[in-house]
Amino acid sequence: MTTTIEPRQATEQVWHQLARGSFAVLGYVTPTGEPRSSGVLYKAVGRRLYVAVAPDSWKARHIAVGRRVAVTVPVRRGGILSLVAPIPPATISFHGTAMLHPAGSAEAGTLAKELGSLLPAERQASACIIEITPEGAFVTYGVGVPLLRMRTPAAARARVPVALARDG
Numbered sequence: 001m002t003t004t005i006e007p008r009q010a011t012e013q014v015w016h017q018l019a020r021g022s023f024a025v026l027g028y029v030t031p032t033g034e035p036r037s038s039g040v041l042y043k044a045v046g047r048r049l050y051v052a053v054a055p056d057s058w059k060a061r062h063i064a065v066g067r068r069v070a071v072t073v074p075v076r077r078g079g080i081l082s083l084v085a086p087i088p089p090a091t092i093s094f095h096g097t098a099m100l101h102p103a104g105s106a107e108a109g110t111l112a113k114e115l116g117s118l119l120p121a122e123r124q125a126s127a128c129i130i131e132i133t134p135e136g137a138f139v140t141y142g143v144g145v146p147l148l149r150m151r152t153p154a155a156a157r158a159r160v161p162v163a164l165a166r167d168g
Helices: 007-020 058-065 106-114 147-151
Strands: 023-029 035-041 043-045 048-053 068-075 090-101 128-141 157-161
Touching: 007 043, 007 068, 007 090, 007 128, 007 157, 023 048, 023 058, 035 048, 035 058, 048 058, 048 106, 058 090, 058 128, 068 128, 090 106, 106 128
Parallel strands: none
Antiparallel strands: 023 035, 023 068, 043 048, 048 128, 068 090, 090 128, 128 157
């Protein structure tokens, strides 16, 4: 039996999972075209993700030049079964556009406060903030499906709209 999830419900479910998480893998391309990825802590605010980085970091330097990014967020699935059965982790992946707010700018200061405990007080004034806007569709694996169905890729995968037309 297949469970059908309406697009609005699926979109809200993915955004809910993103809001609950805080770790992601951020992919980007260097100015010379080399791919890179980094683990980052993020916070979802509204329909965007925010990441604080050091001004001299690769992420800050490369994203300021090339604003296209890819993001994968692992989704924790609880239960004892996940410890004993070979079930892969659930994930939410998407591509999007990133905007770098330089350290010391008004936007970075306001956003740094939004990040709360993810950004220690002593780094709030010196951190650059990367604002990530997801685009198109989320590609999910294991989100909204029973744990045992994650063992069947066709049943565990989905494409979910980032936003519906009326979401803006």
